[in-house]
Amino acid sequence: MTDPVSTEDTITKVTMPKWGLSMKSGKITSWFVAEGDEVAEGDELADIDTDKITGVLESPVPGVVRRVLAETNEDAPVGATIALIAPADVPEELIDEAARAAREELDSGAVDEVAGPALGTVRVDGRTLSYATLGTAAETVLLIHGYGGDKNSWLFVQEPLSARATVHAIDLPGHGDSTKDVGDGSLDTLAGAVAGFLDQQGIERVHVVGHSLGGAVATAAAAREPGRIASLTLVAPAGYGDQINADYLRGFARASSRRELKPHLTQLFADPGHVTRQLADDLMKYKRLDGVQQALDSLLGTLLNGDRPGIDAAGLLREFTGPVRVVWGRADQVLPAANAAALEGRAQIAYVDNAGHMVHMEQPSAVVDAVAGTLDG
Amino acid sequence: MARTISYREAVNEALRQEMERDGSVIIMGEDNAGGAGSPGEDDAWGGVLGVTKGLQQRFPGRVLDTPISESAFVGAAVGAATRGLRPVAELMFIDFMGVCFDQIFNQAAKFRYMFGGKAVTPVVVRTMYGAGLNAAAQHSQCLYPLFTHIPGLKVVLPSSPYEAKGLLIQAIRDNDPVIFCEHKALYDMTGEVPEDSYTIPFGEADVVRDGDDVTIVALGRMVSVAEEAAAELARQDVQAEIIDPRTTSPLDRDTILESVENTGRLVVVDEATPRCGMAADISALVAQEAFGALRAPIEMVTAPHTPVPFAQPLEQLYIPDTQKVANAVKKTLDWKK
Numbered sequence: 174m175t176d177p178v179s180t181e182d183t184i185t186k187v188t189m190p191k192w193g194l195s196m197k198s199g200k201i202t203s204w205f206v207a208e209g210d211e212v213a214e215g216d217e218l219a220d221i222d223t224d225k226i227t228g229v230l231e232s233p234v235p236g237v238v239r240r241v242l243a244e245t246n247e248d249a250p251v252g253a254t255i256a257l258i259a260p261a262d263v264p265e266e267l268i269d270e271a272a273r274a275a276r277e278e279l280d281s282g283a284v285d286e287v288a289g290p291a292l293g294t295v296r297v298d299g300r301t302l303s304y305a306t307l308g309t310a311a312e313t314v315l316l317i318h319g320y321g322g323d324k325n326s327w328l329f330v331q332e333p334l335s336a337r338a339t340v341h342a343i344d345l346p347g348h349g350d351s352t353k354d355v356g357d358g359s360l361d362t363l364a365g366a367v368a369g370f371l372d373q374q375g376i377e378r379v380h381v382v383g384h385s386l387g388g389a390v391a392t393a394a395a396a397r398e399p400g401r402i403a404s405l406t407l408v409a410p411a412g413y414g415d416q417i418n419a420d421y422l423r424g425f426a427r428a429s430s431r432r433e434l435k436p437h438l439t440q441l442f443a444d445p446g447h448v449t450r451q452l453a454d455d456l457m458k459y460k461r462l463d464g465v466q467q468a469l470d471s472l473l474g475t476l477l478n479g480d481r482p483g484i485d486a487a488g489l490l491r492e493f494t495g496p497v498r499v500v501w502g503r504a505d506q507v508l509p510a511a512n513a514a515a516l517e518g519r520a521q522i523a524y525v526d527n528a529g530h531m532v533h534m535e536q537p538s539a540v541v542d543a544v545a546g547t548l549d550g
Numbered sequence: 551m552a553r554t555i556s557y558r559e560a561v562n563e564a565l566r567q568e569m570e571r572d573g574s575v576i577i578m579g580e581d582n583a584g585g586a587g588s589p590g591e592d593d594a595w596g597g598v599l600g601v602t603k604g605l606q607q608r609f610p611g612r613v614l615d616t617p618i619s620e621s622a623f624v625g626a627a628v629g630a631a632t633r634g635l636r637p638v639a640e641l642m643f644i645d646f647m648g649v650c651f652d653q654i655f656n657q658a659a660k661f662r663y664m665f666g667g668k669a670v671t672p673v674v675v676r677t678m679y680g681a682g683l684n685a686a687a688q689h690s691q692c693l694y695p696l697f698t699h700i701p702g703l704k705v706v707l708p709s710s711p712y713e714a715k716g717l718l719i720q721a722i723r724d725n726d727p728v729i730f731c732e733h734k735a736l737y738d739m740t741g742e743v744p745e746d747s748y749t750i751p752f753g754e755a756d757v758v759r760d761g762d763d764v765t766i767v768a769l770g771r772m773v774s775v776a777e778e779a780a781a782e783l784a785r786q787d788v789q790a791e792i793i794d795p796r797t798t799s800p801l802d803r804d805t806i807l808e809s810v811e812n813t814g815r816l817v818v819v820d821e822a823t824p825r826c827g828m829a830a831d832i833s834a835l836v837a838q839e840a841f842g843a844l845r846a847p848i849e850m851v852t853a854p855h856t857p858v859p860f861a862q863p864l865e866q867l868y869i870p871d872t873q874k875v876a877n878a879v880k881k882t883l884d885w886k887k
Contacts, residue, residue: 195552195742292551303551350551353746430754432805450760458552461716461748 183263184271185234187256189249191289192223193328198250199223201243210238212258215538219255224451226534228329237261240272242279252287253279290331290342294350297369303350304343304370308335312403312548313376316342317367319385319411320472321425321456323349326384329537334544338380343370345390347472353464358471360412360484364393377401382544384408384533385508386476389486396492404496404547407520408540409505409530411476412486414512419480421507426469431457443504443529487515497521498543502528502535521546552744558601558737560711561676564718565602565638567747569609572636575722577602578614578623579640579676598642599678599737620650624675628658628727631673636722641677643685644693644731658727659702670725674718680771680821681858681869682735690858690865692770692822697729698798699826704728704752705799709773711741713796716750723749733771753800757809761789764815764879767806767832768792772819772870779875790879798828806832807840814845815882819875824852846885849878 189199199221206218212232219230236258243255254275257268278284290305305324314334316327324342334340344351346366347358356362367390371379380403383391388410395402411417421440428434431453438453439445459465477483490497497520501510507530513522523543528536555563569575583606584595596603606613616623620641627639641647647654654675661669681690697705704726708714714732721728758773759780768776773794780790791809795802810816816836818829829850836848851870859865 429751431757450757458712458744458748461750462744463747463749 184239184257184259184268185236186254186271186275187218187230187233187258188287189243189251189253189255190221190228190230190332191251191287192221192228192332193325195325196223196251196289196328198248200248201245201255202227203245204241206238206241206256208238208241211261212236212238223328224449226328226447226449226452228534228537231333231538232258234258239263239268240275242272242275249279250282250284253284255279295370295373297366297373298356300346300352300354300366302343302346302352302366302370304341305331306339306341307331308337308339310336310338312338313379314338314340314544314548315367315371315376315379315381316340317345317381317383317387317390318342318348319387320422320476321348321459321469322384322387323459325349326531327533330382330533330540330544333537333541337545337548341370341374343367345387347465347468349459353462353468355468355471358468358475360389360393360475363390364397367391367394368397371401378403380404380406380544380547382406382408382540383410385530386411386472388412389484392486392489392493395495396489399493399495402493402495404498405493406498406500406540406544406547407516408500408532409502409508409510410486410499411508412482412484412489413515414508415482416509416512417477417480417482418507418509419477422473422476426466426473428460434460440506441530442535443502443527444535447531447535490519496547498547499523500525500532500540500543502530502532504529505532506530552742554740555711555743556737557708557711557714557732557739557741558599560715560743561601561718561732562596562603562605563743564715564722564747565605566608568719568722569605569612571747572722574634575636575638576612576614576630577605577638577640578616578627580616580618580623580642582606582640583613583615597640599734601732601737602640620646621653624650625653625657627673627675628653628671631658631671631727632661632669636672636674638674638676638722641675643689644677644679645688645691647677647693647696654697654703654727654729655700659700662726663702671727672722672725674721674728674730676718676730676732678734679731680733680735681853681865682771684860684862684865685734686860687857692820692853694729694731694798695822695827695831698828698831702727703799704797706730706752706797707770708732708796709736709768709770709794711739711743713750713756713794715743716748717752717796719747720749720752724752731770736771739774750796752797753802754796755802755805756794756796757805758792758794759790761791762813763789764791764817764882765806765809765813766790766792766817766819766875766879768794768819769798769828770821772821775870775872776819776875779872779879782872782876783879788879788883801832801835803835803839806836810836810840811843814843815879816844817849817851817875817878817882819851819870819878821853821869823855824850825855827852846882849882851875851878
């Protein structure tokens with residue numbers, strides 16, 4: 174490290190983020206800022222299209238946008254500098270120099286490959302569990318996806334959190350790259366897989382974040398070993414309240430073509446524009462894997478009791494006394510936000526506008542803020 | 551998880567995974583082991599283009615090299631299928647079908663029907679087709695329309711490594727005879743393929759690209775040709791929707807019709823000769839079922855009605871290319887009553 178107050182260090186390169194394991198480049202579909210604009214940390218800078226989904230890039234620091242280097246509709250490789258932010262008093266010459274270097278890098282395409290999350294597997298109860306880890310900080314965060322999802326669904330959350338914690342995202346049994354056999358498909362089996370993962374990794378204390386079914390799994394894991402779980406962040410969790418969209422769940426489980434699947438997927442988002450063909454294709458590719466249909470059917474039996482919720486996570490939460498935060502999209506059509514009433518008084522609840530069930534994809538900063546708030550204690 | 555492998559490796563992996571999963575799966579044909587039983591066993595080719603490489607060593611006794619007699623080994627495979635095995639017979643070039651066609655169209659294709667559903671014939675005939683390797687008139691044809699014509703056969707044309715693996719696993723598990731057609735110029739194409747086994751159902755087209763201006767239905771190797779043409783057209787603000795039927799029998803009529811109902815224009819791209827082929831078949835389907843939606847005459851981009859030329863420049867001229875596809879699209883866009 175050079176002198177931390179030298180001017181070079183005060184120029185912050187805004188780079189193309191790596192959202193998800195397969196992301197190699199992104200396209201800036203619109204800039205929300207112009208050169209000369211003053212921004213605060215967390216301000217929205219640009220919309221970025223990743224093939225899979227469009228996400229919002231936020232400013233990593235406060236300062237003035239001194240240069241916008243990548244043009245609208247330009248493809249930039251992951252890691253490439255697309256803008257420069259610096260305090261107003263950093264001289265123009267230094268900014269010019271940095272901009273020139275960055276523009277050359279962008280034009281030549283010679284951008285250093287950004288190390289994405291490190292992939293790994295552990296064996297738990299005869300199953301292989303796959304996970305992706307990003308960050309090296311002392312605190313540990315575990316992200317648990319929902320029904321039919323996988324570790325990649327945290328693409329907009331894992332990266333920003335990795336600055337302050339070691340963030341693991343796992344694939345539950347039956348999902349992603351983990352073994353597709355889910356046994357009896359019970360919440361207990363899934364929570365056992367999570368506990369086994371923590372054992373194998375030697376993690377003694379962890380902040381657990383769970384979405385939907387993963388929220389119920391997180392709660393069950395906390396009920397099992399309350400001392401191990403530092404906090405819970407529940408994102409539209411299953412098992413709270415009495416409302417559940419059984420038609421969506423059955424439709425998702427049964428859809429056998431992209432055409433059948435797509436109308437169900439639109440129920441996941443406040444803005445159905447998020448349902449890209451890539452998203453539907455990726456889900457169909459997952460659904461066609463051997464063993465996935467049985468896994469989804471089995472887990473459906475856990476999630477539903479007739480047309481009513483089949484899980485009581487609220488009961489399990491009584492075993493856990495640590496801090497609980499809840500993030501719920503107001504436009505959730507799968508597990509309506511009214512379910513959050515079951516957590517009032519027990520948890521700090523954030524209702525999020527313009528977000529459906531996939532809050533962590535649609536309004537990821539709401540989830541990042543909740544987890545960060547917990548880490549700050 | 552998915553990683554990048556070639557079309558050749560995808561076919562090989564599908565065979566290996568199904569042979570591991572199911573002991574009744576066997577392979578038979580000419581040079582599938584390649585050198586088996588001779589001192590050259592360890593460096594056996596695994597087929598003329600190396601597609602079955604390594605399987606003979608891994609599954610001793612289950613990869614059978616046969617004499618050069620398609621009528622005998624395809625007949626044997628069909629018979630074995632009726633008695634409980636799941637043979638994958640390799641007809642090295644589709645052009646050789648003439649010598650074993652009775653076994654396929656009059657026997658395998660008819661058993662289920664003639665025995666009132668009591669007999670199943672889970673045989674797969676893998677076969678190479680297509681021009682582009684300068685292999686001349688007897689080793690370059692696209693004869694899948696002949697198989698498509700026969701009720702009782704399923705006909706598959708994988709266009710990418712992902713489709714190749716999932717469709718071949720489906721073919722092996724299917725209880726009907728399946729003709730699995732691999733374009734020889736696609737073997738080195740690479741793409742993302744999951745390591746786990748998976749199946750792609752037959753009769754379900756892939757919408758390779760979305761677009762509102764024109765529907766391009768492309769088969770097998772022509773899918774990537776259509777994609778290149780669509781990329782070129784997109785630069786001129788023309789958005790083409792590309793449909794890859796993946797199987798010509800069964801054919802996913804709904805996806806084609808829904809697309810044409812939206813775009814009002816159809817271009818069918820097929821490397822086969824034009825008479826009695828898929829281009830004509832799909833055109834007839836759309837003319838009959840979606841006539842009211844059409845805003846221009848249907849265009850067919852196919853090979854000419856001639857044998858495949860040996861001379862390289864002529865062979866290149868013979869195969870539909872991106873320019874021909876783009877021109878056909880423009881013709882549908884420019885058409886006025």
